[in-house]
Amino acid sequence: MKFIVFEGLDGSGKSSLMAALEKELQKRQIQFHHTREPGGTRLSEEIRNMILRKEGPAPTSRTELLLYEASRAQHVDEVIAPKLRAGQWVLCDRFTASSVAFQGGGREIKESDVHALNDFATGGLKADLTVLLDLSVEESRRRRQGRGEANGESEDRIESEADSFHEKVRQSFLKQARADEKNWLVLDAKNTPDVLFQQLLQVLSERKILV
Numbered sequence: 001m002k003f004i005v006f007e008g009l010d011g012s013g014k015s016s017l018m019a020a021l022e023k024e025l026q027k028r029q030i031q032f033h034h035t036r037e038p039g040g041t042r043l044s045e046e047i048r049n050m051i052l053r054k055e056g057p058a059p060t061s062r063t064e065l066l067l068y069e070a071s072r073a074q075h076v077d078e079v080i081a082p083k084l085r086a087g088q089w090v091l092c093d094r095f096t097a098s099s100v101a102f103q104g105g106g107r108e109i110k111e112s113d114v115h116a117l118n119d120f121a122t123g124g125l126k127a128d129l130t131v132l133l134d135l136s137v138e139e140s141r142r143r144r145q146g147r148g149e150a151n152g153e154s155e156d157r158i159e160s161e162a163d164s165f166h167e168k169v170r171q172s173f174l175k176q177a178r179a180d181e182k183n184w185l186v187l188d189a190k191n192t193p194d195v196l197f198q199q200l201l202q203v204l205s206e207r208k209i210l211v
């Protein structure tokens with residue numbers, strides 16, 4: 001079993017890359033579970049709604065971080081750890097690195113506090129690989145707006161933050177990847193979905209994650 005996490009700014013193509021990997025796992029008859037943060041359990045999805053809705057009271061930065069961590073603790077205990085124990089792969093759309101990037105980088109909460117809360121929420125569970133789909137803030141905004149117009153979705157509370165916020169988020173993701181190269185893969189999200197998938201497959205094979 002392997003635990004693979006996908007990170008990046010909104011609109012970076014995480015869903016398509018995850019779908020491509022899932023097809024490959026199906027082809028190889030490897031069992032997997034697809035999940036996301038915040039969310040992935042009933043309670044965590046309720047917490048997700050509290051965090052991301054734009055109507056109703058907005059949490060302060062520290063409360064926001066604690067809500068992401070509460071959602072994560074439930075998700076790890078109820079889904080991620082049991083699935084891994086059962087031998088399945090877990091593919092997760094965002095995980096601890098998002099808290100470091102958004103709440104640490106974006107909201108400027110002390111990084112050591114974010115790390116401590118991440119460790120508490122996960123019980124020390126770490127991804128075998130974190131795939132970062134790196135995208136400029138400008139391109140992320142363009143893609144989000146295009147998606148909003150296409151399906152009538154409006155931006156959530158985090159997405160509607162200023163470009164300066166998203167720039168800090170992007171830089172934090174890149175910094176985390178540089179600090180832990182053997183557990184991260186940085187892909188240029190401007191590449192086509194096909195190229196991105198081939199790059200992912202190659203690294204999964206080189207690092208003996210998918211053999």
Ligand code: TYD
Pocket residue numbers: 010011036037038052068093094095096097098099100102103156158159
């Ligand atoms: P995501 O599901 O990627 O958004 P969407 O469904 O719009 O693609 O993530 C929801 C938002 O939550 C996203 O803007 C990033 C943010 N987030 C944090 O700020 N901290 C966290 O720890 C996580 C997991 C997500």
